[in-house]
Amino acid sequence: MEIDPILQKYPKSRDYLIEILHDIQNAHPQSYIPPEVVTRVAKHLNVKQAQVYGVIGYYSMLSAKPRGRYVIRVCASPICNLMGSSNLIDYLKEKLKVDIGQTTPDGLFTLETTECLGNCAAAPAMMINQEMYGSLTTGMVDILLEQYSKSHK
Amino acid sequence: MGKVSIYIDDREVMAEQGANLLHEARKNGINIPGLCYHPKLTPTGACRLCLVKVEGQRGMVASCTLAVKEGMHVTAFDQELEDTRRFLLDYLISEQNIDYDNTYPDELRELMFRYGLHLPQNRFFKPVKPHAEFKVDSSSPVLTYDPSKCIKCFRCIKACDEVQGKNVLSFYERGLASYIVAGMGVWGESECDGCGECIQLCPTGAIVEKPNRNIINLSKVERRVRTTCPYCGVGCQIELLVQNGRIVRSNGVEGVLPNDGRLCVKGRFGYEFVHSPERLTKPLIRKNDVFVEATWDEALSLIATKFGELIQKYGPDALAGYASAKCTNEDNYIFQKFVRTVFGTNNIDYCTRLCHASTVTAMLRSIGDGAGSNSIQDFETTDCLVVTGNNIIETHPVTATYVKRGAARGMKIIVIDPKWTPLVSYATLWLQPRLGTDVALLNGMVREIIANNWVDHDFIQNRIDGGMQSFLELKNLVDKYTPEHTESITGVSADKIKEAARIYATAKTAMVATGMGMSQQVTGTHNVFSLLNMILITGKIGKERCGIDPPRGQNNVQGATDVGCHPGMYPGYIPVSNDENRRRVAGVWNVPFDSLSAKPGLTTVEIMQAAYDGKIKGLYIMGENPMISDPNLNHTEEALKKLEFLVVQDIFHTETTRFAHVILPASAWAEKNGTFVNSDRRVLRVRKAIECPGEAREDWKIIHELAGRMGKPMPVYADESEIFDELAKVTPIMAGISHARIEEHGIQWPCPTPEHPGTSTLYIDRFNTPSGKARLYPVDHVDQTEHATPEYPFILNSGRILYHYHTGTMSRRNKPLTDFTNAHYVIMHPNDAVKNGIKPNTKVRITSARGSLDTYVRIADEVLEGELFMPWHFTEAQVNRLTRDELDPYSRIAPFKISAVRVEAID
Amino acid sequence: MLKEYRIALRNSGLINPESIEEFIAADGYQALRKALRSEPLGIYEEIYESGLRGRGGAGFSTGAKEKAAAVICSDCDKYVICNADEGEPGTFKDRVIMETDPHTLIEGMTIAAYSIGAHRGFIYIRGEYELSIRRLTLAIEQAYQHGFLGNNILGSGFNFDLEIRRGAGSYLCGEELTLIESVEGKRGYPRIKPPYPAEKGLWGSPTLINNVETLANFPQIILNGAKWYRSIGTENSPGTKIFTISGDVVNPGYYEYPMGITLRELIFDVAGGIKNNKPFGTALLGGAAGTFAAENQLDVQMSYDKLKEVGLTLGSGAVIVLDSTRNVNQTMLSILKFFKHESCGKCIPCRIGTTQLYETLANELKSPTFNPNKVYRELVWQAELMARTSLCPLGQSPVLPLKSLHDNLMALLTASNA
The missing domain is CATH 3.40.30.10 (Glutaredoxin)
Structure with a gap:
């Protein structure tokens, strides 16, 4: 999926991570955050993958597994x-x-x-x-x- | 801060004001339990076992979260506290898999026994299970993670983040179901680089090393030997566990410098090579082009005879020795003494000539010492660090931990490198100059500093030779390097040049780490001169946390020069050409004054060129592999073939032993006693952990015996400490050091007397030059002698990677390291790949005017367009077939970093 | 009986929440105008004098927190955070404020920021509150356009930027230090306390963090003065409180009343009594981290101190009413399940205790010999140890409903499972 517009919406700072993840998930037809997006977001915010993935794993609204529309x-x-x-x-x-x-x-x-x-x-x-x-x-x-x-x- | 009295269980103890209460209590022998606290980490407060009561505070408080306050009254043990701790432990055990296989230290298990909870009847709570099915992650080459044994103490996460600055771990899920993930849950696919800090700090069996997991049994470990890591020049202190005569584990030693327990992947997992079946175990003599096993007697008498004949026939200067940055000070000291007293020549050098010779040359001339001016901890506490031509995270991973910790507390980092390095992620600014334009870039920065008057006039006046006059000369020279002009040469934007100059010059304290990118050029010495000019005019040296530090590549590259493996200097940087020096050294060595040559010898590459020209006839190589490490290998090969007699003393067959007449089986670092000197001039102990394999011998003993057989016996040394004592006598900078003094903590030279504590920062009072002042060396940018041409359109850069080490002799014999990576490659910019129709992993032939090699393409924007990068560790793709042996006129270093090449896809 | 008195809900239902003009017409941003003309010290003194206490549940003196953040340093970064992570079961007062009168919150926050010298603020809203997020996003935009946010607010030279941060499904992120971690983009783990946020909060800087309802009281206190505010409510709990009443009542909903109204009045007069004319069973006050009140406690005054006297809690103002036919054990079990689900797992007592409590009760409820007296005694013992050893308030919570059930409602527990 095209996530550049979402990334560009926010300053490049880690405190926007959850905002970014919400937007990505809401835009994704399967309501989740795919692995390649985790990698992209991590690189964009200059954090390691686990810092993005771990946040997805903590918050119950976020999902790293594909879901329904x-x-x-x-x-x-x-x-x-x-x-x-x-x-x-x-x-x-x-x-x-x-x-x-x-x-x-x-x-x-x-x-x-x-x-x-x-x-x-x-x-x-x-x-x-x-x-x-x-x-x-x-x-x-x-x-x-x-x-x-x-x-x- | 200072010590104050506090009262724990009515006992008065002295504790550090403001320090961590739990830590101070334990230091005083009051063993409050706890699992999540570790002295290297910020307190977490997760396990709650260290609860205490403090007078004046309500309830129970976790002592790991309390600061010592003078006069505080603490109850650490009473019935209620102990019952509460038992309750918490009982809880913890109810979620744990408590199986134990004796392969790792287990702090939970110790507490389980302490509180009697190993007996099921003493447990109150039924086991609880998380809803998620826990699976062991064994995808990493070096460790396994078993979530069922994870107590969720955060120690691994903080080890990775706070200690190593990597932060590749996190929890996933939450509550009882939470578990550790690296990357996205598959350790082997994450950014984890395998340093194993998490293993070392894991209190249970959740994270355990993979190597030897089926062999190690902690109750059968016969020895734990503290020694110094054999890889890079950080000098990490490691503890080797020996079981059944073999090394089965390597841990970092906590609480001592330089590493305070931290290691990199090589230090923790790179010890397997010593047990390789490929080790040389018997002397070998070449007979009709076949190597035949021989006795030591046969081999040594052949060598003595042959070398003797060559001296007779061609004179002493037809012989030369290559010492070794891998061997101990004691080995190298004996070796240079051998070359000087038995061969009778100063033709003694080693691979330092190939790495920092230009740096050392420039530093010696400008400031008087060729060694790092600061201590490793300063990399964390300085306000600004310039890292130039130095992939510090991969080549000096533990020094880099200090840098990354510094970045976390706000240190400004400026990376100057034509190639992306991992440090860029931590940097404030990255300047990416074209290869070979460093002088211009630095002159541009110097001009900007002068233009903004960010110079330190007092320093210039008082501590620089020629004061203002010299400064004005520099000012005149750099005047033309306007930001715009500098941009046109370097490709670095004028704005970045200005910003970098401002950050460096206006920082309160600033250090510079300079590496091979600066030194391995034809202009290597000039590069470092221009760097030193910038440092000197801003007064960023001769003060705490200010200076210049070239991190040294090899474990003992610093020490080998310190103890005299230099063609122009005796131990301690004493010139050989000076009669008085020679007389003094001859006195200690008890040899006739006139038997020591006053003529400076040849350097590494010069020795090879002289061999090629037929002027060097005999060569004794101790633990070096010039057939990978020297530039222009095709030429080196011819030179080696021309030698009349070549002795190679090593632990393995190498690309070089193929040309030897006699091969001598030597000892690896774990098989010997002695000392190394690390990058911050710290003399560190090396201790024997295991026996040499087969008939292999300690290096110095071989040389010592050969000296006797050649009729110039050396004194009898009972052990290595006696060699060091003699060494200290001829080496003023180490005069105050002995093995006994460095049992626990290393000492940084200069250390002139036994009472001297050593020197953490150089040049505080004076520079080590005859005048005591530093000198500016204004230098101009000159065009490189090798350019991209239509025939050779790319400029090839070379360097190291984290998992391998130099010629690969050691590192490539460790499965954990080769499991991470074991393949050669060249990095090409995506635009070049498109232009040349090259896809990822395409096999290509790279050709320079000197030779060619085949390798595979990785496409990444880590390099500039028109530039390429290759690691040089791989014998299958010997980069130095392509490099030049054209030398820097001052330091005789070769330009490994710049070779014009062409790239052609092949099938 | 006390009359309904709306301060935080002053405009609720009376103005179009998407129209800043209507808000301004209702004296909106007048308090900000007044505040910006006075010294910051005057503001936090006024708030302190008013006796306003945190409406999120803990009931700390708001003015004291504000003063601490104001005086700690003058030349440093500071932040204001609004805790809009309303996750306590049975609580929805903050949602109502944000959905029906978002500008009051913005005005309150800007006043708070001015009083402590903060130039950046965040509203941390739980991700589930979609309408609140939409309304506040629009309101912030309007406030910037009208010069109530941004640089040189109303020509005063004071700058303040305000952003929204969405939560993503974590009850614990309502705990102030955990919330700060979440604003930083991290997993919601509580930090060690002290230091408190006023000393070291967001990115290690002094941070004032207040609940939505608390901040919504600021404008009226500034306009009308501390004395006026103290004339409402009780001596130790001045002002009004929004009560959210749910469960077995005829008219569930939100109601703002002066502190001191009795529980009986709230349930039987305000919310119309028990549905279907069933007898009163119990009322859970303050949500999952609250306490069960028995019938003989119905005349207690709803204020921090009066409730405390009888072992009950005001908490967030949630009142969850159960008629006498309800199985209170099942409700307790669902509360324990809630804690188990929301425990972050950082400290041993909460991570394991929440599961142990849940599994113990679940198993016992299946047992034919279920003995509530014995079971609840053991649960309370465990929960008390948990409370004494846990790192953050979550682990200190389960003991509240458990102990109140054990102490006040044993008869109902026994009847429930009969």
């Missing part, structure tokens, strides 16, 4: 859990026929869980890529999945 992150925090997120997760697993951390064969959706999304008044909540959704029911999930599938085509 849309990453579904269901809140599994104590509140959403209380308000029924585990049912939602089970529903998504069955509907998408994937386990947590897996991607649908068409490469469209990856199912993940996340800690508190700060949408507790509208629990249970989830994010699809950068969009937040709350007060979810299985019916709403159906509609959302359909919309995302459609918008992709």
